[in-house]
Amino acid sequence: MKTYLNPKDWLRLTERPSVKKSNLNKLVNEVFKAVKKDGDKAAKKFSAQFDGVELKSLQVNSKTIANANKQLSPALKKAIKLAKQNIEKFHAAQNEESKRIETTPGVTCWRESRPIEKVGIYIPGGTAPLFSTVLMLGIPAKIAGCKEIILCTPPNKKGEIDPTILYAASLVGITSVNSIGGIQAIAAMSYGTKSIEQVDKIFGPGNQYVTAAKQMAQSIGIAIDMPAGPSEVLVIADETCNPSFVAADLLSQAEHGADSQVILCADDDKVVNKVLIELKKQLKVLPRKTIATAALKNSKAIVFKSLKDCMLFSNAYAPEHLILANDKANKLIPLITNAGSVFVGNYSCESAGDYASGTNHTLPTNGFAKAYSGVSLDSFVKKITFQELTKNGIENIGPSIELMAEAEQLFAHKNAVTIRLKNK
């Protein structure tokens, strides 16, 4: 970690570590083409080839899912249920009531939400079974009323899926769990196969292969949640922070992956020094020490003149997670323009949002917080607009429409009004 001071450096400091952009398009194209043509057969072939696992059936049967329940401790199940309850409360409150607006007498407009009927959820495999992401995507999908919630996740070499993932899937009401990962999983959900239904939108994190495949899915007309990049946190601390808390938060981001980035902003170099001392201490005993150490190489501690300057820098950086590790939240929150999710005060650690506070942990990374929101109930619905005009309504706005349509040289548009006005 380095210390900077000069505001001229701001823009440069907002740059993310450059990710080697491998050109996977050729491979992605090939897999998509094969899955489109040969469906399950191709999907299974790629799973054998890439993941070294041979499967008879892609779909996990209900007995296996039901049995997963037995493999979790009662305490863990209780914890997952608490998280579910909080995520449900917060996302259900995002349901918007339909307001009818009479814009002109006789002209009423409103919006109604409808669920996206079929959604796909991708859960990565690898070292950690990310069952928390099953909750974060499955719960709002269920609240929205999505009919089909298709989950794909790669099995281990024995062809098994982690029981915590199966338990979470069953708890939230996933309609179909499939043992398949990587490009072939995204391709299967994009085109549909005999086992895996075609979906309208695909959600979930993944490695570079999955990210490239989701981009391909988007280019052929399947919606995706948001563009993906490595995870990141920015902490704004002052003397009112608890340095050991801040160090723990920085490390909990750093352990995600070697490409994670953590930024500490403070208005005082003493604060930074205290945090760095704690950081070294805590790093030593961390099981994922190697990953965290690599991530810390991409990371920065920056001292600014004031907390306000820290906030302005944070807005330029647009962090996925922003922790306000100080007691000035009331002054800082109105200054926030760009962030994915904000953790207010010393007791609001990022882990809380990652698992159980109730907010969603699928958030915009890589500066995308400038234009994208994190996943919410809105991500699983469409808002359809409606308008109802009475005879009086078209009389009131019809003449204006005629003039505007004429000015745009769209005479059939004009005529659709004229013919109604004449029919008084």
Add this chain to the structure above:
Amino acid sequence: MKTYLNPKDWLRLTERPSVKKSNLNKLVNEVFKAVKKDGDKAAKKFSAQFDGVELKSLQVNSKTIANANKQLSPALKKAIKLAKQNIEKFHAAQNEESKRIETTPGVTCWRESRPIEKVGIYIPGGTAPLFSTVLMLGIPAKIAGCKEIILCTPPNKKGEIDPTILYAASLVGITSVNSIGGIQAIAAMSYGTKSIEQVDKIFGPGNQYVTAAKQMAQSIGIAIDMPAGPSEVLVIADETCNPSFVAADLLSQAEHGADSQVILCADDDKVVNKVLIELKKQLKVLPRKTIATAALKNSKAIVFKSLKDCMLFSNAYAPEHLILANDKANKLIPLITNAGSVFVGNYSCESAGDYASGTNHTLPTNGFAKAYSGVSLDSFVKKITFQELTKNGIENIGPSIELMAEAEQLFAHKNAVTIRLKNK
């Protein structure tokens, strides 16, 4: 127009006329690369090359914008102001109040909206000056509080922009109007040049070049409104419709472009026949007859057993515009699952929504209504989530987070909680 009856044909009938997918990627790549490197110089070079117009300055000066006012009739200005007022009312009502939810005692979560700071609006040139789209995109951007609203539109061969576009831009408060179109306009807004600021999100319709350029913008991290396709309408009519109104609505969609598609669904072939007779009559006297005739070749009239079946077919088709030309709206609206914008009853013509009812006319085409909403106030903001935990809050959910983090093998995540729980 053809008449079908067999429900087996449904899926096939939802297919859009195949658009010849020209591979523009090479050209788009070239323009983006040049504009990234040479900024305005490259942008001007491409405008000369593609649009045959040589410009000293890309930005339209304030005097020209102010003078546009004089070139519009008072009646047209009044019409535009009425439209503005209705669009403002409906979009301002979409502002969502921040609800604070206590998910567990001591754990409070909420969302706050923040404007996307810099947005770009593309307005196509061509035969008709689409000033209505300036209203539809500029007004919600202004309500959202976007700081920079950059408009790009191609000038004519004399280097001029239609005064109605300039008037609308000035009326809604566009911050910068630029005489530039095509791929180079999208590239300029994506990278930023000396004249044109880099934006966070690009909105607006366009031809295949603009569509390909927006896809490129998206791939380099600039958000876009939605994927684009030819415009379309689906009308559900029964004996309570007015056949001449329905014919006028079908034609107002058909005149948009030769690639437009119009679908008439009815529960009775007599209704279809009556509409077709009216259609022929009205088509004869239409200025854009050639375009409309071409579009009608892609179009279909389909007779179903019931209005409910019409509605089910409409959901499978997922139309951009859905007109309920009958008096059964109360029964049909709850059945709608996929549509961009809905026009309820015989007096609600599509032109009303295109210009002045208050709803947005930037809508998902090509079946994208299955997963995408039309443009709304939401399109111009991010919703940032917040969580604030008290000491008591972390005590209540902390032990659950510890268990879940451990189950995901993320020990630093666990430690961020443990260290806070110990600090009681």
